[in-house]
Amino acid sequence: MKKAVLYKKLEKEGWVQCTACPRYCVIPRGGIGVCGVRWNIDGDLYLMVYGTILTAHIDPIEKKPLMHFHPGTAVFSIATTGCNWFCKYCQNYDLSQRRKVEGWTTTPEELVKLALEYGADGFAYTYNEPTIFMEFAHDVGVLARKAGLYNVFVTNGYQSLESFKLIKEFLDGATVDFKGNGDPKFLYKYAGVRDPEPIYQSLLEMKKLKIHIEITDLVVPQIGDNLDQARKLVRWIVENLGPETPIHFLRFHPDYLMVNLPVTPTRTIEKHIKIAKEEGAQYVYAGNVPGHPAEHTYCPKCGKLLIRRYGFYILEWNLDDKNRCKFCGYPINIRGSLGPNWNKDRFAAVYLPNSRYIRVKSPSDIKKQH
Numbered sequence: 001m002k003k004a005v006l007y008k009k010l011e012k013e014g015w016v017q018c019t020a021c022p023r024y025c026v027i028p029r030g031g032i033g034v035c036g037v038r039w040n041i042d043g044d045l046y047l048m049v050y051g052t053i054l055t056a057h058i059d060p061i062e063k064k065p066l067m068h069f070h071p072g073t074a075v076f077s078i079a080t081t082g083c084n085w086f087c088k089y090c091q092n093y094d095l096s097q098r099r100k101v102e103g104w105t106t107t108p109e110e111l112v113k114l115a116l117e118y119g120a121d122g123f124a125y126t127y128n129e130p131t132i133f134m135e136f137a138h139d140v141g142v143l144a145r146k147a148g149l150y151n152v153f154v155t156n157g158y159q160s161l162e163s164f165k166l167i168k169e170f171l172d173g174a175t176v177d178f179k180g181n182g183d184p185k186f187l188y189k190y191a192g193v194r195d196p197e198p199i200y201q202s203l204l205e206m207k208k209l210k211i212h213i214e215i216t217d218l219v220v221p222q223i224g225d226n227l228d229q230a231r232k233l234v235r236w237i238v239e240n241l242g243p244e245t246p247i248h249f250l251r252f253h254p255d256y257l258m259v260n261l262p263v264t265p266t267r268t269i270e271k272h273i274k275i276a277k278e279e280g281a282q283y284v285y286a287g288n289v290p291g292h293p294a295e296h297t298y299c300p301k302c303g304k305l306l307i308r309r310y311g312f313y314i315l316e317w318n319l320d321d322k323n324r325c326k327f328c329g330y331p332i333n334i335r336g337s338l339g340p341n342w343n344k345d346r347f348a349a350v351y352l353p354n355s356r357y358i359r360v361k362s363p364s365d366i367k368k369q370h
């Protein structure tokens with residue numbers, strides 16, 4: 001636990017206001033913010049999960065998903081408990097909705113050392129919303145950057161403008177997760193978010209800071225698969241972030257409180273992809289549909305297949321050393337060069353005492369498809 005940076009004291013004796021995310025929780029002495037990790041102790045706000053992580057894995061960066069950021073590299077992924085959203089379909093609800101601080105006690109120095117020992121190329125703050133533990137992510141991220149590692153967020157984008165004072169000191173890339181096509185009614189009903197506007201503000205801020213951005217949209221069948229809304233979202237992305245911004249439409253799997261719905265039909269994902277292309281998006285992907293042709297990257301100019309993937313793994317690479325199409329020379333929006341780890345048996349889990357871990361499927365038995 002450590003005193004937070006993102007908060008201010010209020011006139012009312014002992015009360016504070018957290019400024020980490022747009023909920024701007026007003027917290028009385030002894031109270032805790034709605035994310036469950038920011039605690040008012042005697043009139044100061046403390047980050048309860050500073051130095052306590054519940055899980056850590058070495059993942060392919062493509063798993064975040066980030067397909068255009070240091071492809072083929074390995075990322076040390078960490079999470080704490082808590083979240084500022086309440087998604088009824090959350091696949092990580094066990095940690096995001098846990099309201100008890102648990103995990104492995106560590107320090108930024110120790111985490112960076114561990115990441116280097118495991119041969120990771122960067123850090124991902126993921127599985128739960130990193131904004132709520134911003135001060136800890138910042139301290140890890142600054143050290144990681146000094147050690148030559150990159151830093152990425154997997155985030156709902158629900159961040160305050162104040163939080164960018166810290167973000168700008170360490171963040172290199174982000175995948176910003178929309179759900180249900182960003183439909184405000186969907187977000188209110190199924191994620192407990194009153195107003196999605198701050199997400200758009202965060203994206204503009206990231207763009208200003210030259211942080212690499214990829215967008216995901218979890219397409220939920222029957223309740224969050226409105227094609228008009230999807231078109232509106234893509235149009236905003238193309239106009240404000242640029243047509244080169246990668247967009248991933250993710251297939252929903254029933255989980256947590258929403259096990260009554262089926263998985264998203266592939267056909268629905270394909271309709272979303274079609275709309276995004278009609279709106280001018282250059283790189284549009286199908287997520288959670290392993291083996292689908294929309295897992296690959298195609299050249300926006302000549303249409304040739306540039307990067308062949310299966311799931312999180314790269315199977316073929318047709319770019320030159322400046323990330324241009326090998327066939328027509330078109331510059332592809334990819335930050336960083338192909339990492340040394342692609343298509344190798346090197347992704348594994350990190351075992352932490354008192355923490356759960358998952359072994360990532362090895363790519364060795366993946367056959368070339370399509």
Ligand code: SF4
Nearest residue numbers: 018021024025033035
């Ligand atoms: S980070 Fe947590 S405590 Fe702070 S405003 Fe958001 S929900 Fe409230």
